[in-house]
Amino acid sequence: MTVAVTTPSDREIVMTRAFDAPRRLVFDALTKPELLKRWHGARGWFLVDCEIDLRVGGTWRFVSEGPLGMKMGHSGVYREISPPDRLVYTESFDDQWYPGESLVTVVLAERDAKTTMSTTLLFPSREVRDLVLASPMKRGVGESYERLDVVFTETRLPEGETP
Amino acid sequence: MKAGPGLLDTTFAALADPTRRAILARLASGEATVTELAEPFEMSQPAISKHLKVLERAGLISRGRDAQRRPCRLEPRPLKAATDWLEDYRDYWEESYQNLDGLLEALKEKP
Numbered sequence: 001m002t003v004a005v006t007t008p009s010d011r012e013i014v015m016t017r018a019f020d021a022p023r024r025l026v027f028d029a030l031t032k033p034e035l036l037k038r039w040h041g042a043r044g045w046f047l048v049d050c051e052i053d054l055r056v057g058g059t060w061r062f063v064s065e066g067p068l069g070m071k072m073g074h075s076g077v078y079r080e081i082s083p084p085d086r087l088v089y090t091e092s093f094d095d096q097w098y099p100g101e102s103l104v105t106v107v108l109a110e111r112d113a114k115t116t117m118s119t120t121l122l123f124p125s126r127e128v129r130d131l132v133l134a135s136p137m138k139r140g141v142g143e144s145y146e147r148l149d150v151v152f153t154e155t156r157l158p159e160g161e162t163p
Numbered sequence: 164m165k166a167g168p169g170l171l172d173t174t175f176a177a178l179a180d181p182t183r184r185a186i187l188a189r190l191a192s193g194e195a196t197v198t199e200l201a202e203p204f205e206m207s208q209p210a211i212s213k214h215l216k217v218l219e220r221a222g223l224i225s226r227g228r229d230a231q232r233r234p235c236r237l238e239p240r241p242l243k244a245a246t247d248w249l250e251d252y253r254d255y256w257e258e259s260y261q262n263l264d265g266l267l268e269a270l271k272e273k274p
Binding site for chain 2: 001002003004005007009010013015017019020021025026028029035038039040041042043126127129130132133134
């Protein structure tokens, strides 16, 4: 089971992934701080602070710690909570590594005790969406723009070079 | 920041249109003229030419020098750059989701 990432429109990212568990458990893993802390993050990033007020209009706030003790805070407001199959919330980052907020829609479909989770991220603009695609592991890092520049430079291969 | 992301911006913008993606898919199986490309779409040749200009500006296709035919050819390099980014994003989340797999296993065993 691997995650599929698609960009169905120029402001969206959709991630789809199957899990070998009923959706009630997956929903819990997405909404209970003690469980979120046990899985959320990758590449040296760990969720260290997690506050959730799980009701429509309630806020959530995550703080993740990364390599070299770097911290990244993000938060938002729950818009829709329909366990065990649907969760909608806004998300924005403390340090504004991308401007504005995104709208996240999580849909959980269960079949034969397996759950397919589809996460749709809707961004304010295409530019923001592309920035997010470019830097999944660089969130909240002051030097991220420098590293991004390196990526951009590497992206432009010299003429005539095969990929 | 302004100069840097230009190339990928152009690539993603070019890819955001379903007709242009279909054109690229067609070109993946070999070069084709504007007339040939226009055939499967209910679109005029000038409309197709407009799409081809966008693709050409993004470096996703190139046009042959033959003045009569000017066949279009797929240029894989920018496409590769765009998909590399998607791959990277995918890998980050796959790693996170594998942690979730482990957690879900533990939760199933201990209801």
